[in-house]
Amino acid sequence: MRVVVPFTAAALLAAALALPATASADVTIQAVDDVINNRWSSPEVSVKVGEKVTWSFAGTTLMHNVKSSSTNWSIDSPFAIAGPSVSQTFTAAGNYAYVCQLHAGTMTGVVKVTDESGNPAPPPPPPPLSEQPYANDTPPLAVYELRDTVAPKLDRVNVSRVRRGVRVRFRLSEDGKVAVRLTRGGRVVKTRTVEVDRGTGSVTVSGLRAGTYGVQVSAKDLAGNAASGSPSRARVTVR
Amino acid sequence: MRNGFGSIALLCTVAAPDALRPRKATVTSAAIRSQAKSPFAPFQRDLPRIPELVPVSSTRTRDTYALTVREGLAEVLPGFQTPIYGYDGVYPGPIIRARKGREVVVRQTNALPFETNVHLHGGYVPAEHDGHPMDIIPAGGSFDYHYPNDQDAATLWYHDHAHGRTSKTLYYGLVSMYLLEDELEAELGLPQGEFDVPIVIADHAFNKDGSFRYAENVDIGFRGDTILVNGAVSPRMAVQRRRYRLRFLNASNARSYALRLGKGRPLLQIAGDGGLLTRPVPRARVPLHPAERTDFVIDFSQYGPGEEITLYNEDGEGGTVPIMRFDITGGRVSEEFRVPTRLRDAEPLPAPNARRTWNLALGTAAWQINGLSFDPNRIDVRPRRGSTEVWTFVNNSNRVHPMHLHGFLFRMMDRSSGPVELADKLGWKDTVGVLPNETVTVLAWFAPYAGKYVFHCHALEHADKAMMLQMEIV
Numbered sequence: 191m192r193v194v195v196p197f198t199a200a201a202l203l204a205a206a207l208a209l210p211a212t213a214s215a216d217v218t219i220q221a222v223d224d225v226i227n228n229r230w231s232s233p234e235v236s237v238k239v240g241e242k243v244t245w246s247f248a249g250t251t252l253m254h255n256v257k258s259s260s261t262n263w264s265i266d267s268p269f270a271i272a273g274p275s276v277s278q279t280f281t282a283a284g285n286y287a288y289v290c291q292l293h294a295g296t297m298t299g300v301v302k303v304t305d306e307s308g309n310p311a312p313p314p315p316p317p318p319l320s321e322q323p324y325a326n327d328t329p330p331l332a333v334y335e336l337r338d339t340v341a342p343k344l345d346r347v348n349v350s351r352v353r354r355g356v357r358v359r360f361r362l363s364e365d366g367k368v369a370v371r372l373t374r375g376g377r378v379v380k381t382r383t384v385e386v387d388r389g390t391g392s393v394t395v396s397g398l399r400a401g402t403y404g405v406q407v408s409a410k411d412l413a414g415n416a417a418s419g420s421p422s423r424a425r426v427t428v429r
Numbered sequence: 430m431r432n433g434f435g436s437i438a439l440l441c442t443v444a445a446p447d448a449l450r451p452r453k454a455t456v457t458s459a460a461i462r463s464q465a466k467s468p469f470a471p472f473q474r475d476l477p478r479i480p481e482l483v484p485v486s487s488t489r490t491r492d493t494y495a496l497t498v499r500e501g502l503a504e505v506l507p508g509f510q511t512p513i514y515g516y517d518g519v520y521p522g523p524i525i526r527a528r529k530g531r532e533v534v535v536r537q538t539n540a541l542p543f544e545t546n547v548h549l550h551g552g553y554v555p556a557e558h559d560g561h562p563m564d565i566i567p568a569g570g571s572f573d574y575h576y577p578n579d580q581d582a583a584t585l586w587y588h589d590h591a592h593g594r595t596s597k598t599l600y601y602g603l604v605s606m607y608l609l610e611d612e613l614e615a616e617l618g619l620p621q622g623e624f625d626v627p628i629v630i631a632d633h634a635f636n637k638d639g640s641f642r643y644a645e646n647v648d649i650g651f652r653g654d655t656i657l658v659n660g661a662v663s664p665r666m667a668v669q670r671r672r673y674r675l676r677f678l679n680a681s682n683a684r685s686y687a688l689r690l691g692k693g694r695p696l697l698q699i700a701g702d703g704g705l706l707t708r709p710v711p712r713a714r715v716p717l718h719p720a721e722r723t724d725f726v727i728d729f730s731q732y733g734p735g736e737e738i739t740l741y742n743e744d745g746e747g748g749t750v751p752i753m754r755f756d757i758t759g760g761r762v763s764e765e766f767r768v769p770t771r772l773r774d775a776e777p778l779p780a781p782n783a784r785r786t787w788n789l790a791l792g793t794a795a796w797q798i799n800g801l802s803f804d805p806n807r808i809d810v811r812p813r814r815g816s817t818e819v820w821t822f823v824n825n826s827n828r829v830h831p832m833h834l835h836g837f838l839f840r841m842m843d844r845s846s847g848p849v850e851l852a853d854k855l856g857w858k859d860t861v862g863v864l865p866n867e868t869v870t871v872l873a874w875f876a877p878y879a880g881k882y883v884f885h886c887h888a889l890e891h892a893d894k895a896m897m898l899q900m901e902i903v
Binding site for chain 2: 253269270271291292293294295318319320321322323324325326327328330331333334335336337338365385387388411412413414415
């Protein structure tokens with residue numbers, strides 16, 4: 191019996207039903223064009239030793255070929271649209287993989303060749319480590335940014351009068367920036383921002399006229415998080 | 430006077446980045462393997478810095494270098510030795526830093542058992558030194574490549590270009606950078622030294638013994654499941670709170686990337702294939718096709734110590750998503766530098782001399798250009814030296830074709846898929862990714878050298894299967 195697996199899907203199904211995988215016959219495998227899923231009509235066929243398998247490209251409108259993809263055999267047909275059929279008679283039991291090189295994602299297949307009495311070939315020895323894929327099993331990336339959301343702590347703020355100026359002492363829990371703002375009569379008269387290291391520090395604002403000033407001290411860390419709590423306020427009279 | 434005001438106790442501090450944690454000393458490969466999580470876990474290794482090549486001799490006008498193209502071993506996965514081909518046996522190969530106006534001579538000795546040659550990608554190079562696919566160095570031979578360096582500062586790279594073999598030799602490691610500098614660029618005060626970081630991205634796959642796994646796919650080209658950056662799996666880089674210049678090269682066989690930083694934080698692009706743009710362009714998503722380069726300046730001073738920012742590939746999946754992570758370290762920093770708003774003026778070009786169309790398609794036998802495959806005995810086009818021509822690439826396929834001109838640069842004119850990216854309009858390019866079913870028009874300038882060059886698709890499985898034509902500049 192010579193079986194040709196025909197082109198349409200319905201006939202393909204019928205043929206699949208009519209032809210159990212163990213059927214003893216020469217087999218034709220048809221290349222099937224499909225806009226999204228080029229494929230072989232039967233990606234897995236079983237034949238016995240001595241039987242012939244034919245790859246048919248009749249009626250295709252895209253370019254295809256067939257090439258062996260396991261190392262135990264060799265077949266390599268030219269790229270062509272509706273090219274000539276190619277055949278192979280298998281003389282030893284085993285699994286023979288093949289592929290269309292232009293559609294390697296979907297057009298893969300294997301011919302399982304059993305011995306005369308239908309027993310499958312013994313499993314081949316595992317390939318050496320240098321031929322076994324070591325797949326990257328990385329889980330999907332979950333974190334694209336790890337931002338510092340911890341607010342620094344500003345405490346021990348002490349505002350004192352110096353000659354024609356104001357000195358602010360403070361403690362900051364992280365490296366950051368401390369801003370000192372002086373107001374007088376409801377108007378901002380001076381601001382000063384300094385980068386400071388973690389720990390205690392001081393800022394002196396000088397060149398002030400005599401009078402009473404409101405002093406507001408705020409801080410941010412280097413990531414831009416403002417110190418928790420409301421800015422520290424004080425009043426100081428400069429003489 | 431003491432001010433009493435409330436303070437809220439802090440419960441925790443920022444976790445120290447992995448880079449700061451002490452690591453156990455290890456001796457054997459097995460110990461390294463057993464300690465590592467998965468060898469593919471991202472951000473486990475520090476970004477390797479690519480070594481810089483030192484000239485063997487220098488004169489007033491010329492630096493001479495010597496490289497041997499040979500087999501080597503690289504520790505790509507922790508505890509494994511991966512066989513590679515490498516310039517001086519390292520992957521990525523050593524960087525050559527050149528200066529405009531100073532000639533560079535590279536004596537390449539081929540210690541591989543097969544032919545090789547070297548193409549300086551993006552360089553203005555006389556035809557006989559360009560690495561034409563037919564100009565090869567036989568096994569055991571050597572050749573002195575002369576690079577005049579008459580062009581403006583640019584991030585160039587060099588790789589093997591022997592015909593039919595490039596996809597494998599690039600994959601197995603024959604790639605490195607060639608950084609050309611000039612005075613105009615130096616005057617801009619861009620980050621230098623350790624703050625100027627060349628970064629080579631390539632996708633790879635592995636076998637269980639740690640060797641590179643290569644499966645030829647002439648349709649889409651090779652696709653790996655792992656991103657190597659300077660030869661390490663998605664590494665991390667400790668950065669100070671300041672500006673860095675990062676020079677990215679896509680040295681993948683055929684994979685295109687879409688670079689994205691953190692939650693779309695701006696990447697300030699300052700240069701492309703052909704050097705500095707006329708002005709910097711902030712970008713959130715940067716497509717990077719095979720062989721393309723983009724230079725960014727990233728300002729890490731806007732981040733706080735301990736913060737971690739990931740650069741990732743928006744078009745990837747699984748292991749091809751994370752590219753690298755920047756771990757911000759250090760505290761205060763004072764940096765005067767700001768990126769200038771004008772970087773370089775665009776040169777005036779002569780009016781185009783000719784218009785040509787190149788149809789990119791899967792032909793009757795393989796990938797082809799205008800129905801033709803590469804034939805070294807045929808000249809496909811003869812542009813005039815010093816002229817400009819409008820070249821239109823029409824992609825009639827469902828694959829990306831990064832089209833590359835040897836020896837010459839072009840300016841982007843038009844894309845059928847939408848407006849040309851501003852950054853692509855503001856600088857020279859030597860490679861353009863022509864997207865599926867897209868038409869791209871460029872203005873190519875055929876100067877300064879005459880002679881035989883090629884232009885081809887830089888999806889290397891396509892180029893090796895002869896998606897390449899020959900041009901002779903007359």
